[in-house]
Amino acid sequence: MAALFKNLVRNKVMLFMVLPGAIWFFFFSYLPLIGTVVAFKQYRFNREGFWASIVTSKWVGWDNFKFLFNGSDAYIITRNTLLYNIAFIVVGLVLSVAMAVLLSELVGKTLAKIYQTGMFLPYFLSWVIVGYFAFSFLSMDRGMVNQILGWFGVERVQWYSDPKYWPYILIFVNLWKAIGYNSVIYLASILGIDRSLYEAAMIDGASKRQQIFNITLPLLSPIIIIMTLLAVGRIFYADFGLFYQVPRDSGTLYSVTNVIDTYVYRGLKTTGEIGMSTAAGLYQSVVGFILVMISNFIVRRMDKDSALF
Amino acid sequence: MIKSRRSFSFVLAMLMAFVLVLSACGGSKNNAEGNSNEPAVEAPVNLIWYTIGTPQQDVDKVMEAVSKYTLEKINATITMKMVDWGDYPQKLQVNVASGEPMDIIFTASGGFDYVQNARKGAFMEMDDLLEKYGKGIKDTIDPAFLEGSKVDGHNYGIPANKELPQENVWRFNKNFVDKYNLDISSVRSLESLEPLLKTIKEKEPNVTAFGMDKNFLPNIPYDYVIQNLPMAVKLDTTDYKIVNILETPEMKQALTTMHKYYEAGYIAPEAATTGSTNDLTTSGNWFADMAQTQPLADNLWSASYGYPVVSTPASNSIINNNSVQGSIMAISANSEHPEKAMEFLNLLNTDPVLRNMVDSGIEGEHYKKIDDTHMENLPASKSYDMPSYSLGNNMLLYLNPNDQSDKWEQFKKFNAEGVDSPILSFNFDGTKVATEMAAVQNVKEQFWASLMTGTVDPDEYLPKAIEKFKEAGLDKVIAEAQTQLDAWRTANNK
Numbered sequence: 001m002a003a004l005f006k007n008l009v010r011n012k013v014m015l016f017m018v019l020p021g022a023i024w025f026f027f028f029s030y031l032p033l034i035g036t037v038v039a040f041k042q043y044r045f046n047r048e049g050f051w052a053s054i055v056t057s058k059w060v061g062w063d064n065f066k067f068l069f070n071g072s073d074a075y076i077i078t079r080n081t082l083l084y085n086i087a088f089i090v091v092g093l094v095l096s097v098a099m100a101v102l103l104s105e106l107v108g109k110t111l112a113k114i115y116q117t118g119m120f121l122p123y124f125l126s127w128v129i130v131g132y133f134a135f136s137f138l139s140m141d142r143g144m145v146n147q148i149l150g151w152f153g154v155e156r157v158q159w160y161s162d163p164k165y166w167p168y169i170l171i172f173v174n175l176w177k178a179i180g181y182n183s184v185i186y187l188a189s190i191l192g193i194d195r196s197l198y199e200a201a202m203i204d205g206a207s208k209r210q211q212i213f214n215i216t217l218p219l220l221s222p223i224i225i226i227m228t229l230l231a232v233g234r235i236f237y238a239d240f241g242l243f244y245q246v247p248r249d250s251g252t253l254y255s256v257t258n259v260i261d262t263y264v265y266r267g268l269k270t271t272g273e274i275g276m277s278t279a280a281g282l283y284q285s286v287v288g289f290i291l292v293m294i295s296n297f298i299v300r301r302m303d304k305d306s307a308l309f
Numbered sequence: 310m311i312k313s314r315r316s317f318s319f320v321l322a323m324l325m326a327f328v329l330v331l332s333a334c335g336g337s338k339n340n341a342e343g344n345s346n347e348p349a350v351e352a353p354v355n356l357i358w359y360t361i362g363t364p365q366q367d368v369d370k371v372m373e374a375v376s377k378y379t380l381e382k383i384n385a386t387i388t389m390k391m392v393d394w395g396d397y398p399q400k401l402q403v404n405v406a407s408g409e410p411m412d413i414i415f416t417a418s419g420g421f422d423y424v425q426n427a428r429k430g431a432f433m434e435m436d437d438l439l440e441k442y443g444k445g446i447k448d449t450i451d452p453a454f455l456e457g458s459k460v461d462g463h464n465y466g467i468p469a470n471k472e473l474p475q476e477n478v479w480r481f482n483k484n485f486v487d488k489y490n491l492d493i494s495s496v497r498s499l500e501s502l503e504p505l506l507k508t509i510k511e512k513e514p515n516v517t518a519f520g521m522d523k524n525f526l527p528n529i530p531y532d533y534v535i536q537n538l539p540m541a542v543k544l545d546t547t548d549y550k551i552v553n554i555l556e557t558p559e560m561k562q563a564l565t566t567m568h569k570y571y572e573a574g575y576i577a578p579e580a581a582t583t584g585s586t587n588d589l590t591t592s593g594n595w596f597a598d599m600a601q602t603q604p605l606a607d608n609l610w611s612a613s614y615g616y617p618v619v620s621t622p623a624s625n626s627i628i629n630n631n632s633v634q635g636s637i638m639a640i641s642a643n644s645e646h647p648e649k650a651m652e653f654l655n656l657l658n659t660d661p662v663l664r665n666m667v668d669s670g671i672e673g674e675h676y677k678k679i680d681d682t683h684m685e686n687l688p689a690s691k692s693y694d695m696p697s698y699s700l701g702n703n704m705l706l707y708l709n710p711n712d713q714s715d716k717w718e719q720f721k722k723f724n725a726e727g728v729d730s731p732i733l734s735f736n737f738d739g740t741k742v743a744t745e746m747a748a749v750q751n752v753k754e755q756f757w758a759s760l761m762t763g764t765v766d767p768d769e770y771l772p773k774a775i776e777k778f779k780e781a782g783l784d785k786v787i788a789e790a791q792t793q794l795d796a797w798r799t800a801n802n803k
Contacts, residue, residue, distance in 0.1 A: 042740070045430040047643040049408025067747035071781050140578040160582050161764065248582040251755040252765065258751070266754045267747030270535075271739060272402060272425060276747065 039064055039279040057275075064279035067267060073258065081259040084243075085235045087171050088178070089228060096179045097224065100186035101212055116187070119180030127241025134173060134246050161252040170257070173246055174239070182227070189223045190216055225299055225306045233292040236260065236284040260284060354646045355386045356653055358413040359401060361420055361699050364391040366692035371670045378663055383652045397421055405431045411641040412650045415699050416466060418536065418634040423458070424736045427465040432639035433647055434463045442651040443467070445659035449702060451724055457633030457734045462800075466639035467654050471703040472603035472720060474727025475632035477528055477624040480610065483617035485509060485516070485596050493621050499527055499566050502597060506575040509596045518575040520595035522583045523758040527563035528599075528624045529554070532730040534737050534790050536631055538753055539778060542732050542794075544627065549731065549798055551791050553783065555760075555775050564771065567763030580762040590614050599623055604719035605712070612711075626723070629730035636698050658702040665707055667700050669693070676707075683708045735797045742789045745782030752777045 008015065035054075042060045046052040068074060099119070106112040122130070137144045138159035146156040159165060193216065201211050238259035247257045264280040292308075300307035368389050376386035392400045401421040404411060414432065416423040426432060439446065439455075446467055447455070454468040479502065481493055489512060491505050506518040531541035531554055541554040554560050570576050577583065589595040593616050600606075602620060610618040638657075640650045656663055669676040669684065670693040676684050684707035697703060704717040713719070739746045756774040759765045797803075 043406075043429075045405055045426075045642060047408075047430075049643070050406055052408075053406065063744070067744040070744055071748045072777075073748060073751055073781070158578065160579060161759070249754070250582045251757065251759050252581075254751075254755045258755075263751055264747075267750045270422070270425075270750060271743060271746055272398075272422070272429075273743055273747075274406065276743065 131245035571763035748781035
C-alpha cells in the first residue's frame with residue numbers, strides 16, 4: 001500500500017493528464033459493461049427504474065442470440081459485413097496512404113491545403129445527406145447518371161432495384177467519405193519524419209520513388225499497422241448509415257446491402273426487444289475483440305514494436 | 310510500466326468508489342423527498358405529460374394557464390413535454406427504461422407502440438382507476454374505443470374519441486377530373502381505376518397517374534393480425550383461421566393488377582423506395598391515390614393542398630385494432646400520482662374549456678371564439694400549433710370557421726356505421742416467437758414494398774417471398790398466433 005501510494009505521488013502529473021480520458025472511458029465504456037447482462041434477459045420495465053428492471057427481468061440464457069443465426073439471412077449478413085469491411089480496410093488503406101504521400105510531395109502548400117480540405121469535407125456529412133447526393137445521381141428518371149447514359153443512347157438503369165452494381169457503389173461512396181480523414185492522419189505522420197533523412201538520400205542520388213518506398217513507407221508502417229488493427233476490431237460492425245441510407249432501404253438490394261446492423265434494426269424496430277439488440281451488440285464486440293487479439297498477436301510475432309500491446 | 314499501470318487501476322478504483330458514493334447520496338435524497346411528500350396529501354401535485362409533436366414555443370405559457378384551471382378543478386398542475394415526431398418512439402423508450410418521472414404518456418399503434426409497451430410494463434393497468442375516477446370518460450367515449458384498446462383483457466390507456474373505423478378512399482385531383490370530364494362515381498375496385506389512369510397517362514404524361522409511397526397496401530378484405538406482416542384473417546371469417554395473406558387469391562390478383570399498372574407507367578418508377586408523397590400533393594402533380602378517410606375529409610385535403618380534391622370509397626368501413634389504437638393516453642407505470650392523472654384524463658375528455666385550451670391555446674391570444682361552437686385562429690397560434698388527434702376527445706373541439714356545424718354529428722354517424730373486424734381487440738403476443746419474428750420482419754422489409762407497389766412481377770417474386778417467409782419461420786409464428794387466437798375466441802365467446 002505504501003509503495004503504491006509512493007508510486008501515485010511520483011506519477012501524479014502523468015496520472016492527472018490521464019484523468020479526463022480515464023473518466024470518459026469509465027463512464028462511457030466501463031460502466032455500461034454492466035448493461036451487457038441485458039443480453040441474457042427478457043427485458044421488461046419495472047416502475048422502480050432501470051436497475052430494478054434489470055434485476056426483475058427473466059433470465060433467458062442464449063435465446064436472445066438465436067435470431068442472429070436463424071435462417072438463410074445469417075450467412076448473407078455475416079458475409080456482407082465481413083467482405084465489405086475487408087474491402088474498405090484494404091482499398092481505403094492503399095488509397096489514403098497514396099493520397100497522403102502525394103499531398104506531402106506537393107510543393108505549393110496553399111494548393112495542398114485546398115485539396116486536403118476538399119477531401120476532408122465529405123467526412124463531416126451525415127449519411128442521410130450523402131444518401132440524397134447518391135440519389136441525385138442514381139434516380140431512375142431524374143438522375144444524372146441515367147441522363148448521361150441517355151445522351152449516348154444507352155438504356156436507362158434501374159439503379160435501386162439491381163443488386164449487381166451495389167458492391168461497387170457502396171465501396172466507392174464509403175471511400176469518398178472516409179479517405180480524406182484517414183489521409184490526414186497519415187499526412188501528419190509523414191510530416192513528422194525527419195527531413196534530414198530525405199536530404200541524405202538525395203545526396204546519395206535517390207529518386208523520388210526510391211525515397212517514398214525506402215523512407216516514407218517504412219517509417220509510416222507503425223501508424224498503418226495501428227490504424228489497421230483498430231479497423232479490424234470493428235470488422236463486425238457495419239456503418240449503418242451507409243448500408244441503410246445510401247441504398248434507400250430498397251428491398252430488392254438486400255442480398256448485397258443487408259449487414260448485421262441493418263438486420264438487427266429491421267428485425268427489432270417493431271418489437272423493440274432490448275435484450276436481443278444488446279445480444280447483437282455483445283456478439284459484435286466479442287468477435288471484434290477476438291480478431292484484434294489474434295491480429296495483434298500476429299503483428300507482435302513479426303515486429304514487436306509495431307504491436308498495439 | 311507495470312507499476313504505473315497498477316496505480317492507474319488504483320485511480321480507477323478510487324473513481325468508481327467516488328461515483329458510487331455520489332450516486333448513493335443522490336438516491337437517498339430522492340427517497341427523502343418522496344417520503345416527505347406522502348403525508349401532505351392536500352398539496353397540489355404536478356403531472357408530467359409526454360406527448361408527440363414538434364415542440365411549440367408557447368407550450369409553457371399555455372400550460373401555465375391550463376394549470377391555473379386544473380388547480381381549481383382537480384388540485385393538480387400540468388407540465389407538458391413535447392417530443393418531435395421522428396424522435397418520439399426512441400426517446401420514450403429511453404425515458405421508460407431509465408425510469409424518468411412521467412405521469413401521462415401519449416402512445417399509439419404508430420407512435421410509441423401501445424400494445425407492446427403495455428405488455429412490457431411501461432403503462433399502468435387502469436381498470437380500477439377508470440372505474441373510480443373515469444366515469445366521465447366511460448360516458449362520453451364510444452365504448453368500442455375502450456373495448457378495442459384492451460390488452461389481454463385490461464385497459465392501459467384512454468383512446469382519443471375521434472373517427473373510429475378505418476375506411477379507404479380513392480382520392481382524385483379534381484383539376485384533372487374536370488379537365489378530362491372523368492366519371493369517378495363508377496370507381497370502387499383497384500381494377501376499375503384503369504380507364505381513368507390510362508386517360509391521364511396519355512393526355513398528361515408528366516403527371517403521376519397513381520401516386521403512392523412505399524407503405525402502399527392494396528385493399529383486400531382481410532384484417533392483419535400485426536400490421537404489415539403477412540398474417541391475416543378474412544373479414545367475413547367464421548372459423549377464424551389465420552392465413553398467409555400472400556397465398557390468398559385476392560392478394561395475388563391485386564398484385565398482378567399493381568404490376569400491370571407499374572409496367573404501364575401509371576406508378577412512379579421509384580415508388581418502392583419513396584418515403585412520402587408530400588412532393589406530389591404539394592405540387593399537385595398527381596391524379597389519383599389511396600388514403601384513409603374521415604367525415605368531411607375532402608374539405609380538409611382541399612384546404613391543406615390548396616386545390617380541390619374529391620374522393621370515392623375504396624373499401625368498407627372497418628373497425629380494427631389499428632384504427633382503435635391510433636391515439637391513446639396512458640398513465641406511466643412509475644407515476645407517483647396515478648389517481649390524479651386519471652382525474653386529469655377524465656377532465657380532459659369531458660371538459661370543453663380544458664380540452665380547447667390544450668388544443669388551441671389561450672383564448673384571446675392564440676384564438677378567438679366566433680360563436681358558441683366556432684373559433685378562429687389568431688396570428689399567435691403559430692407558436693402553439695398542436696396536433697389535435699393526440700390530445701384527447703376530439704368531439705369537444707370548437708369548429709373552424711368553415712366547418713359545417715354538424716361535423717361531430719357526422720363523426721358519430723360515421724363511427725356508428727363502421728363494422729367490427731372479427732379480430733378486433735385480439736392482440737398477438739410475439740414473445741415466444743421473438744427469434745422468428747426478427748427474421749420474418751427482415752423478409753417483410755425485403756419483399757413487401759416492391760411487391761405492394763407493383764414494382765416486381767408477382768409471378769416471379771410472390772413464390773420467392775412465400776418461400777423466404779417459410780424459411781424465416783412464418784409458419785411457426787402463424788401457429789403461435791392461431792393458438793392465441795383460439796384461446797381468445799373461447800375466452801370471448803366469439
